[in-house]
Amino acid sequence: MGAGPGAGGGDPPLASRGEVDPALRGELPGLYLRWVEIGRGSGRSPRELKRRLAALSDRFAGPQAMTFRTRPIPWAYRVFYRHIGLDPDEQPTPPEAVVLDRMLKGGFVSRNLLDDALTIAMIESGVPVVAFDADAVEGAPRIRQSGPGDVLEGRPGELPEGTLVIADDRRPVALLFGALASGRGVRPASRGTMLVAIGVSGVPEIAVEEALWMAAEILEAG
Amino acid sequence: MTELLEHDSKAARGAAAAGMAVAPARSADADVRAARRSLRTQIARMDRELSELFATTFPRHGIEWTVGAAGGPRILGIAELERTRDALATRLAEARAEIRRRVDAEEANRALVERMIADPAEHRWVRVRSEDVGERGCKHWHSRPRWGLLGMLVGWWRVKLSSGCPLACGAC
Numbered sequence: 001m002g003a004g005p006g007a008g009g010g011d012p013p014l015a016s017r018g019e020v021d022p023a024l025r026g027e028l029p030g031l032y033l034r035w036v037e038i039g040r041g042s043g044r045s046p047r048e049l050k051r052r053l054a055a056l057s058d059r060f061a062g063p064q065a066m067t068f069r070t071r072p073i074p075w076a077y078r079v080f081y082r083h084i085g086l087d088p089d090e091q092p093t094p095p096e097a098v099v100l101d102r103m104l105k106g107g108f109v110s111r112n113l114l115d116d117a118l119t120i121a122m123i124e125s126g127v128p129v130v131a132f133d134a135d136a137v138e139g140a141p142r143i144r145q146s147g148p149g150d151v152l153e154g155r156p157g158e159l160p161e162g163t164l165v166i167a168d169d170r171r172p173v174a175l176l177f178g179a180l181a182s183g184r185g186v187r188p189a190s191r192g193t194m195l196v197a198i199g200v201s202g203v204p205e206i207a208v209e210e211a212l213w214m215a216a217e218i219l220e221a222g
Numbered sequence: 223m224t225e226l227l228e229h230d231s232k233a234a235r236g237a238a239a240a241g242m243a244v245a246p247a248r249s250a251d252a253d254v255r256a257a258r259r260s261l262r263t264q265i266a267r268m269d270r271e272l273s274e275l276f277a278t279t280f281p282r283h284g285i286e287w288t289v290g291a292a293g294g295p296r297i298l299g300i301a302e303l304e305r306t307r308d309a310l311a312t313r314l315a316e317a318r319a320e321i322r323r324r325v326d327a328e329e330a331n332r333a334l335v336e337r338m339i340a341d342p343a344e345h346r347w348v349r350v351r352s353e354d355v356g357e358r359g360c361k362h363w364h365s366r367p368r369w370g371l372l373g374m375l376v377g378w379w380r381v382k383l384s385s386g387c388p389l390a391c392g393a394c
Contacts, residue, residue, distance in 0.1 A: 085292035087291040
């Protein structure tokens with residue numbers, strides 16, 4: 001992909017709108033996709049970012065974790081999970097998975113620049129954000145239902161028809177709120193990162209864009 | 223389900239009153255879509271109640287919260303949405319019953335602690351943990367003799383409140 005809307009510059013990147021299949025828009029009103037591209041991959045987390053994570057761990061303890069799912073935005077994603085056949089208690093939403101991990105490990109553990117950026121963005125906003133290797137996505141990401149012959153690379157067999165996926169111009173690159181296709185994730189050698197956030201009914205657009213800005217700013221500053 | 227049926231009949235009455243000549247197939251499609259929308263609203267409301275219940279039960283644990291997935295991500299049909307809604311309703315009812323049972327037991331344990339404090343000799347060696355009264359932490363109330371064997375023989379009993387959880391760093 002060429003330079004995306006977020007590449008370069010000091011201002012927060014402008015999030016682009018991804019298409020949602022018209023059939024889905026009718027059935028799941030409020031479903032939308034925003035994405036932004038950053039001109040760098042991951043790397044080591046700077047000391048300042050580790051300190052920020054530690055401060056977030058102090059601010060986000062047991063009581064906050066227990067009530068996280070009752071906040072409007074995380075709750076909207078739980079409901080959406082149920083609407084599309086997922087159980088958020090069996091397969092937690094990405095922000096809830098981060099919360100669970102924080103409780104098990106006693107804090108938000110620093111891993112690398114990208115993971116730390118996503119952790120902060122998801123906890124602060126409650127919005128799931130997923131990252132792709134920008135060079136491995138062709139065109140703009142969109143949400144659609146899988147058709148005959150669609151496969152998710154790295155998984156055996158075809159996807160069941162009607163599976164909700166994030167797709168590029170050619171093929172599915174991830175299941176909606178699920179696994180990424182093989183080779184689409186950010187690797188140490190990646191030169192660009194595409195951050196994608198999914199909005200659902202009940203989640204204001206500003207929250208989704210805030211999540212993307214936050215993650216993008218941390219990545220660009222790192 | 224009642225809500226769903228009401229929704230359908232209201233939609234039908236509305237269409238008839240307006241004298242609309244809607245093609246049957248299109249009307250059926252709209253009805254199915256409306257039914258799914260209604261079921262999704264019910265699921266959202268139940269999940270809200272379940273989430274709030276989850277938050278209020280802390281620090282109690284061991285309560286089942288999972289409802290089971292219909293298998294996704296995909297657009298669910300009416301039957302699947304109904305199953306999800308019914309499973310949520312069942313889980314809500316079970317969780318509420320379990321919490322009620324525990325609250326009753328905790329209330330009884332709190333009363334027991336009060337009786338222990340009032341008359342330790344009558345409750346020899348009884349121990350109540352904070353968990354038994356629905357509280358966090360590791361403290362416990364224990365009715366035991368003052369000065370060990372001597373207190374036992376003379377009948378000097380007291381309720382001792384433990385000092386809490388062990389230190390994370392062991393003997394430091």
